[in-house]
Amino acid sequence: MKKEIGTEEKIKDAAKAVFLQKGFSGCTTREIAKASGMNVALVNYYFRSKNQLFQLIFQSVMEEFIQSLIQVFQEDMPLKEKMRILIQKRYEFVEKNPEFPNFIHNELGRNAEFNRQNKNIFDKIATSGIFEEARDAQQKGEMRSIDMFHVTILIMSNCDFPFISRHFHLSMHEISEKEMNLKLKEHRLLVTEMLMNYLFPKPSE
Amino acid sequence: MKKEIGTEEKIKDAAKAVFLQKGFSGCTTREIAKASGMNVALVNYYFRSKNQLFQLIFQSVMEEFIQSLIQVFQEDMPLKEKMRILIQKRYEFVEKNPEFPNFIHNELGRNAEFNRQNKNIFDKIATSGIFEEARDAQQKGEMRSIDMFHVTILIMSNCDFPFISRHFHLSMHEISEKEMNLKLKEHRLLVTEMLMNYLFPKPSE
DNA sequence: AACTATTTTAAACAATTGTTTAATAAAGGA
DNA sequence: TCCTTTATTAAACAATTGTTTAAAATAGTT
Numbered sequence A, B: 001m002k003k004e005i006g007t008e009e010k011i012k013d014a015a016k017a018v019f020l021q022k023g024f025s026g027c028t029t030r031e032i033a034k035a036s037g038m039n040v041a042l043v044n045y046y047f048r049s050k051n052q053l054f055q056l057i058f059q060s061v062m063e064e065f066i067q068s069l070i071q072v073f074q075e076d077m078p079l080k081e082k083m084r085i086l087i088q089k090r091y092e093f094v095e096k097n098p099e100f101p102n103f104i105h106n107e108l109g110r111n112a113e114f115n116r117q118n119k120n121i122f123d124k125i126a127t128s129g130i131f132e133e134a135r136d137a138q139q140k141g142e143m144r145s146i147d148m149f150h151v152t153i154l155i156m157s158n159c160d161f162p163f164i165s166r167h168f169h170l171s172m173h174e175i176s177e178k179e180m181n182l183k184l185k186e187h188r189l190l191v192t193e194m195l196m197n198y199l200f201p202k203p204s205e
Numbered sequence C: 001a002a003c004t005a006t007t008t009t010a011a012a013c014a015a016t017t018g019t020t021t022a023a024t025a026a027a028g029g030a
Numbered sequence D: 001t002c003c004t005t006t007a008t009t010a011a012a013c014a015a016t017t018g019t020t021t022a023a024a025a026t027a028g029t030t
Helices: A007-022 A029-036 A040-047 A050-074 A079-096 A100-110 A119-126 A130-139 A148-164 A166-172 A177-199 B007-022 B029-036 B040-047 B050-074 B079-096 B100-110 B119-126 B130-139 B148-164 B166-172 B177-199
Strands: none
Touching: A007 A029, A007 A040, A007 A050, A007 A100, A029 A040, A029 A050, A040 A050, A050 A079, A050 A100, A050 A119, A050 A130, A079 A100, A079 A130, A079 A148, A079 A177, A100 A148, A100 B100, A100 B166, A119 A130, A119 B166, A130 A148, A148 A166, A148 A177, A148 B148, A148 B166, A148 B177, A166 A177, A166 B100, A166 B119, A166 B148, A177 B148, A177 B177, B007 B029, B007 B040, B007 B050, B007 B100, B029 B040, B029 B050, B040 B050, B050 B079, B050 B100, B050 B119, B050 B130, B079 B100, B079 B130, B079 B148, B079 B177, B100 B148, B130 B148, B148 B166, B148 B177, B166 B177
């Protein structure tokens, strides 16, 4: 269980933590260096520039982020069940990585170039078969017939946003972090029920 | 219709635009000065520091943001109707001010001190009577009995997040800005139906 | 051991940052 | 008009930024 990690890895780990918390323009190279226990020159020795280091981190974070959305779809079960588990896994992923959503959307918003670079990452979703599988279910009448654009936004909205707006609700409802975490755990159940009811309506109505 | 605005106002307007788009640490005093057509010294002449200027802008943006959440509750109509209109108004507000949510949550996350400063703003919600009115409806069985914590998150999630994740979906679904805006308009209808169905379930089930 | 390549360090670089100064221009009141 | 206040400007300030340099330490090889 000993982890004898080299300095390159140390810097990468520290950079990920700092970038996630403060964003690209919210931190300095020296801050990353200090967080990793190294000095400034080493950061550029291994990664050439703050920008390249960020690019590297962003890419990997983005990949993790996307992966958590589609991993469920490799398993073999009915779409409705997949969807329920997807929502659960997604929620739990963001719960473990609360800074991910804000980080990604924030940096994506400020850096329009990333869109081109991450095209291959997005392709992973397109080729995962989610969309086709959903369309089938929709044609069979099992699933509500709405564009997958809406489906993805609905899921991400309800899984990601609670953690994006963490501090906001912390202030508004005047609760402690502990209470907050409990309520957020509770929230997953509501979200799952609401989304499932909406996406797979009872045939009676 | 002529607007003969002074330099103080010009700077404030430019600062709001720049801050909203790039965040506090994502822009410089000189950038704000240039955007307003003035020079750097004038920014500090009127607002003492970049930090104070930001504080001022953030405060006003926060107020607008909160106000859009509660304005409906001053009118006199049944809670269910109020809620439907609230969702609609809220969605349309964010549609007109797409940078608001990301800006607020981003800056709130990085600056924990704001929480104390904005306590009086949050009080506006608490004293608006929303919470009591909802509790009444819940006791009468008209509304689903869940904590208002969940209700606010559900509404904000589905109204705000689509615009926070704008660039993400722009890349993922490979659509143009025009198409995006159309789909987002469409999305409001889904969101409203889903939320209303969940918050005010049919008594049959 | 001697030599080479790699890693690490402290110091310096120029550019940019927020902020201030001191001089000038404009406005307003007596 | 003269004087005081307010507004505006260009220039400078010190601190911080990302990045580089050149020397020292370490590791690896023969």
